[in-house]
Amino acid sequence: MNPPSKLPLTRRDMLKLSAGSATTMAMPAAVAAAAEPDRSAARAPVTSQVTFKVNGANRSLLLDTRVTLLDALREHLQLTGTKKGCDHGQCGACTVLVDGRRINACLTLAVMHEGASITTIEGMGSPGNLSDMQAAFVKHDGFQCGYCTPGQICSAVAVLDEIERGVPSHVTARLDAPAALTPEEIRERMSGNICRCGAYSNIIDAIQDAAGKRS
DSSP: OOOOOOOOOHHHHHHHHHHHHHHHHHHHHHHHHSOOOOOOOOOOOOEEEEOOOOEEEEEEEEHHHHHOOHIIIIIIOOTTOOOOOOOOSSOOOEEEEEEEEEEEGGSSSSGGGGOEEEEEETTOOOOBBOOOOHHHHHHHHHHHOOHHHHHHHHHHHHHHHHHHHHHHOTTTTTTSSSOOOHHHHOOOOOOOOOOTTTTHHHHHHHHHHHHHOOO
């Protein structure tokens, strides 16, 4: 009995068979992928109503829960005196007072401050009625470009309040008495506020002057 004759396969035929096999194997995976929901589709943002007092006025906002306090103030309430500098809590340009304490507004979410009392630079005074600290900064030329100045002033006001309340810093000599308002003490307490123009000595003079008016 003669053996069956071999089927003649050319190189082209082999390539066609290989391509067909690969397509057949890939089809189940493609069908499964098509049946999967599109997880890349954008989800609707989660929003929340937040109400707080800003510069003495009650404000209520419906916000994406990811909105920072800084963006809520600037973009939603148009209080653009508070500046966005580094947006990483390193420069202090966005410093505001929340319930009397200074914080970096770029590092906290607006929805975390429900019911809080917030003071921005706009709440410190007006062009025709400057606060003591604002007037001292003008008198002692405590700024150049002015970009960091709102945060500097808010932080400086908080520094004087901290000293009056007996809150020590790392350079406070005694813990049983209020810290002296020395240049070293001011530098330490204001170290979170960067002035790229280098007006630090004038800022110290302004803070000491404002402190004298408060005593």
